[in-house]
Amino acid sequence: MTGRAHPLWLLAPALLLLGGLFLAALGLTLIRSFRYMPVLGLTDPDLAAYASVLTSPGFLSSLCLSLWIALASTVISAALALGTAMLLRQTFPGRRLIGFLVQMNLTVPHVVGAVGMLYLVSQSGFFARLAYTAGLIDAPGQFPALTHDPFAIGVILLYVWKEVPFITLILLANLQSIGADHEATARSLGASRWQAFRHVCLPMLRPGLLASSALVFAFAFGAYEIPLLMGASSPRALPVLAWQSYTNVDLATRPEAAAMAVIIAIIGLALLLVYARLTRPLANRGRDAG
Amino acid sequence: MLRTLAALLLMSTSALADTADGEALKAMTWDQVVQEARGGTVNWFMWGGADTINRYVSDHLGAILKRDYDITLNRVGVADAVEVVNIVLTEKEAGIVDTGAVDLIWINGENFRSMKQGELAFCGYTDLLPNNALVNWDNPAIANDFGVPVDGCEVPWNTVQFAFAHDSAVVADPPRDMAALLEWIKANPGRFTYPAPPDFTGSVFVRHVFYHAAGGADALLGPFDQAKFDEAATKTWAILNEIEPFLWREGQTYPNTIAQLNELFANGEVDFTFNYDPSQFGLAVQAGTYPASTRSYGLTDGTIGNTNYTLIPFNSPNKAAAMVVQNLLLSGEEQLEKAKPEVWGASPAIDITRSPAEVQAGFAAIKGHPSVVSADELAKAALPELQADWLTAIEAGWQAQIGN
Numbered sequence: 001m002t003g004r005a006h007p008l009w010l011l012a013p014a015l016l017l018l019g020g021l022f023l024a025a026l027g028l029t030l031i032r033s034f035r036y037m038p039v040l041g042l043t044d045p046d047l048a049a050y051a052s053v054l055t056s057p058g059f060l061s062s063l064c065l066s067l068w069i070a071l072a073s074t075v076i077s078a079a080l081a082l083g084t085a086m087l088l089r090q091t092f093p094g095r096r097l098i099g100f101l102v103q104m105n106l107t108v109p110h111v112v113g114a115v116g117m118l119y120l121v122s123q124s125g126f127f128a129r130l131a132y133t134a135g136l137i138d139a140p141g142q143f144p145a146l147t148h149d150p151f152a153i154g155v156i157l158l159y160v161w162k163e164v165p166f167i168t169l170i171l172l173a174n175l176q177s178i179g180a181d182h183e184a185t186a187r188s189l190g191a192s193r194w195q196a197f198r199h200v201c202l203p204m205l206r207p208g209l210l211a212s213s214a215l216v217f218a219f220a221f222g223a224y225e226i227p228l229l230m231g232a233s234s235p236r237a238l239p240v241l242a243w244q245s246y247t248n249v250d251l252a253t254r255p256e257a258a259a260m261a262v263i264i265a266i267i268g269l270a271l272l273l274v275y276a277r278l279t280r281p282l283a284n285r286g287r288d289a290g
Numbered sequence: 291m292l293r294t295l296a297a298l299l300l301m302s303t304s305a306l307a308d309t310a311d312g313e314a315l316k317a318m319t320w321d322q323v324v325q326e327a328r329g330g331t332v333n334w335f336m337w338g339g340a341d342t343i344n345r346y347v348s349d350h351l352g353a354i355l356k357r358d359y360d361i362t363l364n365r366v367g368v369a370d371a372v373e374v375v376n377i378v379l380t381e382k383e384a385g386i387v388d389t390g391a392v393d394l395i396w397i398n399g400e401n402f403r404s405m406k407q408g409e410l411a412f413c414g415y416t417d418l419l420p421n422n423a424l425v426n427w428d429n430p431a432i433a434n435d436f437g438v439p440v441d442g443c444e445v446p447w448n449t450v451q452f453a454f455a456h457d458s459a460v461v462a463d464p465p466r467d468m469a470a471l472l473e474w475i476k477a478n479p480g481r482f483t484y485p486a487p488p489d490f491t492g493s494v495f496v497r498h499v500f501y502h503a504a505g506g507a508d509a510l511l512g513p514f515d516q517a518k519f520d521e522a523a524t525k526t527w528a529i530l531n532e533i534e535p536f537l538w539r540e541g542q543t544y545p546n547t548i549a550q551l552n553e554l555f556a557n558g559e560v561d562f563t564f565n566y567d568p569s570q571f572g573l574a575v576q577a578g579t580y581p582a583s584t585r586s587y588g589l590t591d592g593t594i595g596n597t598n599y600t601l602i603p604f605n606s607p608n609k610a611a612a613m614v615v616q617n618l619l620l621s622g623e624e625q626l627e628k629a630k631p632e633v634w635g636a637s638p639a640i641d642i643t644r645s646p647a648e649v650q651a652g653f654a655a656i657k658g659h660p661s662v663v664s665a666d667e668l669a670k671a672a673l674p675e676l677q678a679d680w681l682t683a684i685e686a687g688w689q690a691q692i693g694n
Contacts, residue, residue: 016632039383058694124557140559141480148543232543233486244488247372249400250409250682
């Protein structure tokens with residue numbers, strides 16, 4: 001090999017995969033959402049599928065539920081992960097063991113975690129059985145409903161359990177590269193511990209925290225399996241609604257399913273734009289300062 | 291290196307007995323079809339939620355097909371046949387007319403209607419199967435799949451009839467008809483629920499209430515009738531709304547799937563579960579999921595029964611091999627094998643009186659599982675399925691009136 005290949009050539013495999021599989025599928029979904037499916041005799045594209053989705057009674061509550069699940073999971077996970085990362089940065093006996101335990105569930109698939117969570121916190125789960133043995137409740141129905149509940153507590157619990165280690169991992173890597181020097185300097189100049197954290201450490205962690213939070217939000221907003229397993233039958237999370245529409249026995253509802261998928265994608269895209277807005281000035285600021 | 295690759299490719303092509311041309315097969319004799327089927331692979335997409343059924347298909351049927359016909363059976367588990375309808379539909383859209391991924395589907399009802407609606411099924415070949423002679427096509431419950439004429443587009447495999455299950459140690463004397471069940475629900479708050487339609491089993495429970503509200507199924511048979519639907523539906527939603535506060539979780543939520551209801555029953559959170567296939571109760575007791583005192587029963591005003599089938603998609607490249615599989619499924623020996631409670635406990639789709647004497651003796655010798663109500667007992671009060679348009683209207687109505 002002589003010389004350096006053009007970056008585009010090096011990026012080609014990744015671009016092919018993205019363009020060929022992801023964008024093509026997105027394009028097909030878009031076409032279907034405009035009610036263009038010749039195999040079903042739909043040949044005049046229109047926006048009827050979007051109209052019918054946006055005006056259907058359950059759509060708005062499903063959208064709100066999905067936003068609530070994603071927002072609550074992200075905020076709680078990010079806060080807990082920040083605390084965990086700051087604690088794990090310090091040296092104390094057993095730190096390695098705790099660090100290992102915190103990150104162990106990164107390898108557990110979401111669905112397996114959900115089943116485990118059901119065994120623990122459902123009304124006939126482990127905690128309910130403990131409460132029964134302790135004489136606190138007489139019947140499963142008296143245990144607080146933490147799964148299949150209208151506020152999706154079980155779903156959020158599962159996401160928090162699963163995503164805290166993920167954000168922690170990113171933050172720990174960030175902290176390692178940042179090092180302790182900046183904070184030490186601030187402390188030597190008279191900053192309190194809190195001030196050093198608030199004004200020195202946190203701003204430097206912000207890009208990593210925002211990036212990992214954006215990933216968690218997008219995932220929690222678009223994932224289907226956990227709300228199906230642990231969510232209430234109504235309102236249903238948006239991805240569940242889209243899947244049920246996609247698997248409706250009436251083939252004529254396929255365009256509506258596609259329209260819902262496109263709406264989910266648009267919201268995800270909007271989130272990415274917000275994220276880019278939030279981080280870009282910061283990166284520039286960092287460069288200016290450097 | 292290249293030579294080995296070429297050799298491998300050649301081997302794989304010769305191993306593929308391409309029998310995508312269904313019309314050519316229809317013109318053959320059965321022996322020719324069996325000859326064509328040799329070396330074929332059948333990708334059978336079927337509901338994969340029961341270990342016993344999976345074992346029966348993969349191990350038992352797979353071994354026979356390999357040994358006697360040199361056919362490789364590849365069972366592909368799915369959660370719902372509608373996923374397979376989507377695969378075949380997408381293939382048709384993409385112009386794949388003779389190399390589809392699916393060779394055989396376990397299917398019935400609404401999904402069969404979808405396959406017919408999209409012209410996705412291979413039809414008109416069933417007379418070719420020797421064991422088709424065992425099927426009583428004069429029985430309307432066999433010749434119509436949820437009211438849609440079969441028209442030689444699928445082959446019956448099992449018959450099922452809906453039944454309720456309860457733990458006799460908890461509920462000694464369960465309600466035996468729909469009116470009594472509705473009263474029982476109100477007298478025992480929090481101890482009953484049903485999966486939210488469009489779950490397959492939840493949907494059929496709602497249809498039982500619908501029949502009850504309409505004063506029987508007879509008036510509802512035939513094509514969809516808006517006036518009749520509105521009248522029965524209004525009463526149905528009134529009944530379901532009336533019992534809602536007495537359901538599990540005060541009816542604020544419903545299980546999303548039948549698996550979830552089974553779990554609630556197994557954990558003692560509710561007192562009843564139900565299934566279209568009562569043999570599932572026996573299997574759950576054997577697996578230790580349900581208590582041994584589990585018993586099942588039908589309603590005196592009847593429970594809904596139907597037939598399930600296997601279907602070959604229009605674009606299957608292994609139609610001959612898939613036909614051999616279907617013929618094997620229809621044989622008296624295999625209908626008997628899967629009827630054994632320790633294997634599966636599924637009721638036959640053939641007319642047993644047309645099968646060989648030893649098969650008939652085998653059926654007579656079957657001792658049912660104590661938790662499974664016998665098919666004969668259930669058949670004393672059987673209700674038909676409605677046409678698919680009724681089903682979708684009821685499901686949509688439930689979502690709008692109850693599920694929100």
